[in-house]
Each structure stands twice: as C-alpha cells, then as structure tokens.
Amino acid sequence: MYTERVSSLVEATVWTNAPAGTGLGRVLPDGCMDLLWSEGRLSVAGPDTRAYVPDGPPVPWAGVRFPPGVAPALLGVPAHELRDRRVDLAELRPATQVRRLRALVEAASDPMSGLEAAAARLAATAERPDxxxxxxxxxxxxxxxxxxxxxxxxxxxxxxxxxxxxxxxxxxxxxxxxxxxxxxxxxxxxxxxxxxxxxxxxxxxxxxxxxxxxxxxxxxxxxxxxx
The missing domain is CATH 1.10.10.60 (Homeodomain-like)
Incomplete structure (x- = not known):
C-alpha cells in the first residue's frame, strides 16, 4: 500500500510503500529526486528520463520526494551525475554523516518520520535552490x-x-x-x-x-x- 503526505519540515513529499503483491512497481519520470530508506539502507534516486522498474522481490520503502531542482543543493552533487541512477547516500556524503542520518531513521517511531528528520538535517546546511x-x-x-x-x-x-x-x-x-x-x-x-x-x-x-x-x-x- 502506498501513502504520502506533505512534509512539515522540508520542501518535499514524504511517502511509504509496502507492496501487497508480487509485482514490481514502475516509477515514472516526474522531474523529482528522492531520498530513500529500505532494509536499513539510505540511498538516492536521481531524476529519471524513462520508467524505472526495480529488480528483485518487492520490499517496503520509505522516501522523501523533492520537487525538481531542490535535492542537488542538499546532496552537494549536480543532478546530471545521478540521472537515471539509484546510488547509496554514502557515495555522495561523508560516511560519518550518513551513519548519523541512518541512526536518526532507526531511532524514529516509523521510517517516514525518521527519513523526514534526516532530510531536514541535510536541508539545514544546504544552499537555497535558485x-x-x-x-x-x-x-x-x-x-x-x-x-x-x-x-x-x-x-x-x-x-x-x-x-x-x-x-x-x-x-x-x-x-x-x-x-x-x-x-x-x-x-x-x-x-x-x-x-x-x-x-x-x-x-x-x-x-x-x-x-x-x-x-x-x-x-x-x-x-x-x-x-
């Protein structure tokens, strides 16, 4: 089941998806980038130019979806370097920071609120979008x-x-x-x-x-x- 809400902490939409069946979800291009959490791992979904179909069996996900142009300032990386890619956050940010953010998510009452808090922490020191x-x-x-x-x-x-x-x-x-x-x-x-x-x-x-x-x-x- 998929649910979402507008974040009260960052300019983004917070969502969670717990697949009920065996099919794989198709993610369509929308101009956005997402900070993702699944199975204890933080990752980033770059901007898509085509539909993305995940590999492997469906697993629960939580995410923070940033509007077009917002996420690169938080991540400190140009969006074109992440085009049509899914990468570990540890490839983009210092390992110590990623460990702190992961601990923040794990300590939260639910992944959505924990991930939202992690995104807010990234946004606190980021430049404002153009x-x-x-x-x-x-x-x-x-x-x-x-x-x-x-x-x-x-x-x-x-x-x-x-x-x-x-x-x-x-x-x-x-x-x-x-x-x-x-x-x-x-x-x-x-x-x-x-x-x-x-x-x-x-x-x-x-x-x-x-x-x-x-x-x-x-x-x-x-x-x-x-x-």
Missing amino acids: PLLRRLVAALAAGRPVAATADELGLGARTLHRRSLAAFGYGPKTLARVLRLQRALALARAGLPYAQTAARAGFADQAHLARDVKELTGLPLGRLLGR
Whole structure:
C-alpha cells in the first residue's frame, strides 16, 4: 500500500510503500529526486528520463520526494551525475554523516518520520535552490514554451541548459517533456478522453501523446492506466 503526505519540515513529499503483491512497481519520470530508506539502507534516486522498474522481490520503502531542482543543493552533487541512477547516500556524503542520518531513521517511531528528520538535517546546511529555476519549473509545469520562458527569465539558451543540467539532471526541453507527461497522466486518470487529454496537456494530437507515453514509460497509455 502506498501513502504520502506533505512534509512539515522540508520542501518535499514524504511517502511509504509496502507492496501487497508480487509485482514490481514502475516509477515514472516526474522531474523529482528522492531520498530513500529500505532494509536499513539510505540511498538516492536521481531524476529519471524513462520508467524505472526495480529488480528483485518487492520490499517496503520509505522516501522523501523533492520537487525538481531542490535535492542537488542538499546532496552537494549536480543532478546530471545521478540521472537515471539509484546510488547509496554514502557515495555522495561523508560516511560519518550518513551513519548519523541512518541512526536518526532507526531511532524514529516509523521510517517516514525518521527519513523526514534526516532530510531536514541535510536541508539545514544546504544552499537555497535558485529562485530563477523555481520560476522555470512553475512555467514549464503550466505548459509555457521553453524559449518564451527563457526570454522572460533573461537567460540565454546555453546558460539555461547548463543550469538546468545541474538542477534537474537534464535540459529544459526534457524537463518540459516530463512535466507534460505528468499533466497528461493526471488528466487521463481523471477520466478525460485521450484526444482531449492530448490537447489540454499540450501535445500536437493524440498520436503524439501515445508516442511520448510509450517512450517515457515503456507502456501504451491504456495499459499504463489499467484500462
């Protein structure tokens, strides 16, 4: 069973997932990065450009999901170094710090609250995310074109691409594509017909929607939604 809540300590969503069956969950690209806890191990999920399907039998997980552009400052590593990767936190942070964070999670009443406290400790000494890139994310999430948004922010194409790689793990066009996918899935899950979903989410047509969903998630839209 999957549950989530908005964190009261950090800019993030805290979640837990205890698989009830034998199937493996498919994690879809959403522009986010996660601090993860499972079986006594702290790890980080980098930004995905394609669906991630875990290996091995399903196990319980807890996580703190940071919005696009937030996690790199906490971890002290550019997002593009973690693109499409899952790595131990010990590869990114000093071993002594990781031991303290692991002890914090283990001492908590539940993994969600412990992991949330660990994320807050990381955030306490981290730099604030770039406010310009926050505006970029908001504009792209609303469906604004990349070029127009860059002009509004006063950023050249090369500068925007370089800063996007560090903050999001990929360029602004890929981020826009991932956020468009999430808009489309939200509309389709709400029951909107596919043709209307495509138009409202910003796709050229329904065929464009179908291609993007298959390329980013690995499944046709109908199968992805369980129809």
